[in-house]
Amino acid sequence: MRALVYSDKLHLQTDFATPIAQPHQALIKISKAGICNTDLELTHGYMGFQGVLGHEFVGVVVQGDQHLLNKRVVGEINVAEGDCDMCRRGIPSQCRYRTTVGIFQHQGAFADYLALTTDNLFVVPDNVSDTEAVFVEPLAAACQILEAVHISPRDKVVVVGAGKLGLLCAQVLRLTGADVCVVVRREKPLKMLKKWGLRAVSRADLQDNQADIVVDCTGTAEGFADGLTLVKPRGTIVLKSTYTDIPSANLTKVVIDEVRVIGSRCGPFDAALRLLEAKLVDVNSMVDAHYPFNEAMQAFDKAFLPGALKVIIDF
């Protein structure tokens, strides 16, 4: 089968061995897959991953449990071992022995076929398109903010970083009724936020120490520092992106202002599907380009451009 493989460098292969579904797995024929910033980082050596990249996908089950056969599905990317303390606490996404699709010890979805644990699959409702379904994984990650923090409709929420994840977070957060704004540096998200009726601001527009919640979607030391100056005493900073290197962080300010810093990772697929089914989140506007699989290398070039939004690979 065809596969986009990272092994020291990124390359297309046409003779990659088609995976064989194990008894507890389904074989999925991939229809579409999205490029995530994590994919870009993996091509720079993040996690030391070697293999087929890709973890945002939609496909059709061609082999596996009867009730899933021929169904359109998306897949939770954390494959849990099922018996560790985190699994028993009902948090399989933090399984201590997990593999992660296209990121850690599990082949990814930039390939004609993917074999994935049946338990991880979610059937896509009819009124959610394939393109929309590609966003379920990052949208679930945005929903995870609401698992980590109680956001009140009275809260002032600032999203720092208006990239792909920031725009999804802002859309999810506004559903709480809270006063949400997004710190924007580029033209493109500005128009999109305006269309959604979401408030875009520049950093200079915002007063220090006033936000109840800051969501840092930048993954940079500067983004975290901005979060710390924006958040009010006893406020919360949610970290949504992994960070480059080991950034400096003003932990003294965390102590003096009694701030809460909460890391947040993968989220609930079922919630993301409900939001898409109910048309409460607009992901279609966030697609920058589609590329046929044979042009996956060009798709990556496009995704690497500064300010690029979602680039989708069509199979």
Next chain:
Amino acid sequence: MRALVYSDKLHLQTDFATPIAQPHQALIKISKAGICNTDLELTHGYMGFQGVLGHEFVGVVVQGDQHLLNKRVVGEINVAEGDCDMCRRGIPSQCRYRTTVGIFQHQGAFADYLALTTDNLFVVPDNVSDTEAVFVEPLAAACQILEAVHISPRDKVVVVGAGKLGLLCAQVLRLTGADVCVVVRREKPLKMLKKWGLRAVSRADLQDNQADIVVDCTGTAEGFADGLTLVKPRGTIVLKSTYTDIPSANLTKVVIDEVRVIGSRCGPFDAALRLLEAKLVDVNSMVDAHYPFNEAMQAFDKAFLPGALKVIIDF
């Protein structure tokens, strides 16, 4: 009056103007005062404070409201303005316009007299000695952990740093019934913890990623890094000390393990007094030395020694 003053350098003055109590204030004749690590940092320029140091004290009200006159009192060190959003939320310790006794824009307690807002005073129960009462401020800060985080009796709690604050935190935390241990590097706290029936461990004794709660009382980048390796996924790190400079912090691990990092500062004086009154915390063992006020400079030298515990100045 006599006063220990920091103005670019620390020095004793005998001709410092005695403060005049304002209508809402009491004048307190100081009986004893403790040296805190913050005092040591202030003599290195922390907060840019200039004036009388000292914020851990007990004294007798010699002027002020009738119901406080001649009473032994301790004092909450954050003097709130009373009308800001944090005050209105019932969090005067985070008042946006606060001054702080002996730390920020308010004269301190290393002096014969201190004028302090009546609202900040707490009468010391008869069975709590003056020496014990000196510990109310840091003990309240230890209690503040329990305001910031719900600690379950099922939790594994690790205190990193067995200095003055760490030993108070460990004593407060064990009252929850949780499984508490303290990472110790020196001989002195080892004996004290043993006496209290608290478990002392070396860093090497502990497995990574197993603690529900880590309390970092080191105020060092290494302490925070230790906390991050000790805490389990979805666990909590409480920061109890301010940090030297702007430390590096592995925020990516915070994201991937969905860790909560919670800053915690000053705490409830009434709770600390209840614990002392009930003899649930042993502070007497933590006194390293008493010095008469006239030897306050030597008291600071003693407090600066590595591994020093509480040094108390007697008036």
